[in-house]
Amino acid sequence: MKVKIKIGDDYQIFDYDGDLNISVITLLEKLDNPLEFSCSCLQGVCGACAMVINSEPKLACKTFLNEENMVAEYNQITIEPLSKFPLIKDLKVDRSVLFDAMKDCELWLESDSEYNPKDLDFEYEMSLCLMCGCCTEVCPNYKLGDFVGAQVAVAASKLVNQESDKEHLKSMKNNYKKRFFSHCVKSTSCEDVCPMEIPTQRAISKMNRKSVWRIWQLLNLD
Template sequence: MSIKVKIKIDGEYQIFDYDGDLNIPVTTLLERLDYPIEYSCSCLQGLCGACAMVINSQPKLACKTFVNDEIMVKEYGIITIEPLSKFPLVKDLKVDRSILHDVMIDCEQWLESDARVSDDLNFDYEMSMCLMCGCCTEACPNYGFDDFVGTQVAVSASKLISQESDSQHSKSIKRKYKDNFYPHCLKTLACEDVCPMKIPTQRAISKMNRKSVWRIWQLLSGDR
């Protein structure tokens, strides 16, 4: 089947023709085009998050997104592919997402002591599936404004806070969350809607709000 492939390259859209099997992931489609398209990839199995891009207006992992599924919901036999817009563009569909790792360091997302066994191992397992792919930040209407650090911090912190036995570091994680995440999140649910790993991000946010914000309010109000 012949389709049009519309790709945003250096700020402008270019249209390419593709004639062949559509039961392929977008990563394979990009490799089969006559024009070389640069993009990030590593595992090609949906495990690293490197190939995140915007496909038909939605942030997705290109290796897990099949062309035939996208063509079925798009008119005129065309698929549109763009780089993530919330990060500096490197080339073609490749972006620099190092800021995601930088804010994890700024928000002290690590353990200072031996990990405690969590009371909810299933929750911790779900949170540990975050790929740091950037899909949630791409979909978030608040990311890119003020000092909002992104949902990956809430996801990580919600797991660490149950495992950290160093009370001072635990307090620091909560304080960083309260200062850099809580005031900026409007809970649009966009992050959860687009997460390729189906992480229940709202559960993570609710847990951290309860641990770092509402608990402080209870103590100040005398409600113990």
């Protein structure tokens, strides 16, 4: 099997003839030429090992070589770093812009959290976000310093249910309108690739209803 890896502006080809019942992270560790890449938990719960594998953003620790069509057609796998973030080296990128966006949009609680049992299932789903960057990788509108990405809508949709400080709640909604709603084209690609299968479109719909669609506010509908 050929392993084609993008390193800088070029691709390098490696040969691998071992067991296919391994993850892409394990494959990278087995290659003779040591490469730089990010990984931490190796169990799909930290998001650090997000890469573009056969043209799709995935978590390398949860992607196995023996998956259907992974290497079958060309007996080759192609691995690239995420393209929407600054490249550090080899397959390692700097995703700090995702966390900076959360701070810029003031996504935290200024008051004691409000509790509503009917929202718990939704809030749990939103809390599964790994900040891995897969959603921004496929987003047609995501650009560094401009559109902040689906992770902001996901986090905000949870926090607007919990925040009781009215001024901070207003600020979060305004930031959402400015940094997300004004740029999102509803391509739904973010939901298609989320490794945690988070219903991002529900999060976006909830935030639009609370922050943008004034008729809902006038009618006092939630």
